[in-house]
Amino acid sequence: MDNLLFELMLILFLGVSSQWVAWRYRLPAIVVMSVVGLLAGPIFGVINPEENLAVVYGPLISIAVGIILFEGSLGLDFREIRGIGKPIYRIVTIGALLAWLLGSLAAHYVAGLPLAVSFVIGAILIVTGPTVILPLLRQAKLKPLPSAILKWEGIIVDPLGALLAVFAFVFIQFITLDDVTFITILFFIGGSILAILIGIGFGLGVGKLFENGLVPEYLKSPFVLSSVVTAFTISDTIMHETGLLAVTVMGITLANMRISSIGDLRHFKENISILLISVIFIMLTASLTRETLIAMFEWPIISFVLLMLFVIRPLTIFISTIGTGLPFKVKLLTGWIAPRGIVALTVSGYFAGVLMLEGYEEAEMLTSLTFGLVFATVIAHGFSIGWLSKKLNLSTESTPGILMVGSSKFTANFAKVLDDYEIPVMIIDSSWSRLSHARRLDVPNKHGEVLSEQTDYQLDMTPYEYMISMTEFDSYNTLISTTFKPEFGREFLYQLPIQMDNGDRLDEVSNHISGNILFSEQANWTVLNEKINQGFVFKKTKVTEEYTFEMLKKDLHHESILLAIIKGSGKISFFSPNREPKIESNDIVISLSKPNNRQG
Incomplete structure (x- = not known):
């Protein structure tokens, strides 16, 4: 008990301290947190959250990711994308599908994974997510156009990536297993639609209660927090990974109801999210094994990461935005910046275990592959976004x-x-x-x-x-x-x-x-x-x-x-x-x- 309490204290301290060091020395926060987590976990062996927290480790991370995604979606007011809705729509639909297909083919032909496993990991790796994008946007101070595109893509594609992974897995079972029928696919589609309805219902319900003064001010933040956890849990219980979709839809619904108190809630949720991002990044990186880190430096993984960074991401952005009128400089920046984060790590960890149980031994490679891409993108994009945005004249003046x-x-x-x-x-x-x-x-x-x-x-x-x-x-x-x-x-x-x-x-x-x-x-x-x-x-x-x-x-x-x-x-x-x-x-x-x- 004392050891567990000490470990929780240390995780919290390291997470918040990493954020402070990043702020103090103007470094990308996600880079600092990743390095600190690796030092505390697999390198020096001070903590191992996955082993010590046991059964609460997975649910704790899942709920935290849901809260982070909800907080990000609270900023998705449709008024923000007036005039730029077309490129965003293209990127989160055509761009996401292209990234899935190309990433899957790269995982099969370059990393050497079976085609079935490749389509699952290809779906997982389309996500960028608010946990990594929002800190980078705060750091780089981008102009409104590239900032809005990266923010909307990160938040919308986050739950889509998890759902695509579920769909790919269900489809694989449908093809390979006799007991998985067409009804299973219909259940997946129905579960996704139900998650959207749950998100809309909770969003409208909370919004109406606030508008009619039925929730006192001092209870609003706790009320919303508990509603987010409830919506996430109900959806995720019905079908795994749909909880992320439910809370995203809930946040967008609330953001566009024009409720006066949403601004205060957003500030509260932002503070909570920063704390959760700090803690969870430390937990995830500290839970990795030395074998996973060593495997990252194998040539198939290195080749796959380089292909994702320099070919697949730019290609999907340039193809999906044809005819949208998006300036070339914005395409160039958006085609480079695509850091992966918490959702990619957690979902790949889940599917690595599930696929191995189904007999796909190569799925053991998923964690190394995902973390290799996460760490490479966090480092490369974290340190380059400020420099590149200034070179392209897409950031605001450096003088405060x-x-x-x-x-x-x-x-x-x-x-x-x-x-x-x-x-x-x-x-x-x-x-x-x-x-x-x-x-x-x-x-x-x-x-x-x-x-x-x-x-x-x-x-x-x-x-x-x-x-x-x-x-x-x-x-x-x-x-x-x-x-x-x-x-x-x-x-x-x-x-x-x-x-x-x-x-x-x-x-x-x-x-x-x-x-x-x-x-x-x-x-x-x-x-x-x-x-x-x-x-x-x-x-x-x-x-x-x-x-x-x-x-x-x-x-x-x-x-x-x-x-x-x-x-x-x-x-x-x-x-x-x-x-x-x-x-x-x-x-x-x-x-x-x-x-x-x-x-x-």
């Missing part, structure tokens, strides 16, 4: 951008200074007249309400690492900070200080719901714009070893306000009473100063 909410004289002039330093900046405001300041200075701007769902789909927020709220309304600034905290993180959310003598009297507002204070406690909206009216100017001063930051502060006029620092790398950080930025030689300090101030 700033989304400014609220247009005013100060905001427009400040944005102009940052724009001159080639820092991506965008001012958004619901008032066309207030945006005149930004238009006059030719600063990028957007007319719209940042809290509106419509604006969310029209404005790509990927390039912007910071969001700063600079309207004259303290309550609105705080609401924005609260709303966007899950997307940006509190460390990247800033708002103007509360106006004590004017406005909403929010001087006692909790700092847990507000963003970081911009500039200083006195630099509220009124003060900043009055200084602009009085002729204050933005000064840019380079800090050197000869002219230190301490010397700069002494030279500043007492009414001047320190605003931001532009680092030598091009990154920006803001002055705030909450935190003191680190200033080094060659950094540029931006301040709002009197024009006759001798400093500058």
